[in-house]
Amino acid sequence: MTTPDADGLLAEQLLRLTRRVHRIQKRHLEQRGLGITPAQSRLLRTLAHYGSPPRMADLAERLEVVPRAVTTLVDGLEASGKVRRVPDPSNRRVIRIEVTDEGRAALQELRGARRSAAEEILAPLSDEQREVLGGLLDTLVDGMPRLERHC
Template sequence: MPSSEPTAGTNLPEQLVRLTRRMHRAQKRHLAPLDIAFTPAQSRLLRIVAHYRGTPPRMADLAERLEVVPRAVTTLVDGLEAHGAVRRVPDPANRRVVRIELTDTGRT
């Protein structure tokens, strides 16, 4: 006799979606007192830049870490830059390379 309960394998995708939504809501609650309205992708980019070792990361480095195309990183950086959380800085060794560093606001 078939069970009316979904099996763990068929329910897993739904559980992951619910978990992701809960995490996003918790993140919004956590950032609300700071009056920050970053998207989850922007928050992830901030965390990557904050924990990057050595010189600030290049846009290409961020795209690789986020597993997205470089154009998507440009959009994320544009939003964060508009909030004053990051800034673009030229690479002293290669003028065609742009690096992304946190501002004091971004560190907060």
């Protein structure tokens, strides 16, 4: 069993790693000139997982943010042509968000940026260490409540 001090140290290391991952991903996004913020990137990636265009409320729930935050993100992505608002075919008062062709192209670039960032972050690890880390991360993620897994 670990001590509270050891758990606190692990928590601090995880937070430092998370901040580093975000910085590196942001740099890789900027290098590709997509003009997408990390939050917009997350929304675009989340949209890609839906089989049909979701409502703003669905996105807010999935991203665990207030609806107003989703509106701001969608406004930015719509202005750049990566998403569009479309009326729901069964209820025209409901607006859904769909990814455009330009948004799908941006998603491909985002995947490349994330892959490059991952390669940079994992470079110090051997293949064996990466496998162990993957197993540990799976254990942590599988132990999380379902709502927290959508990041």
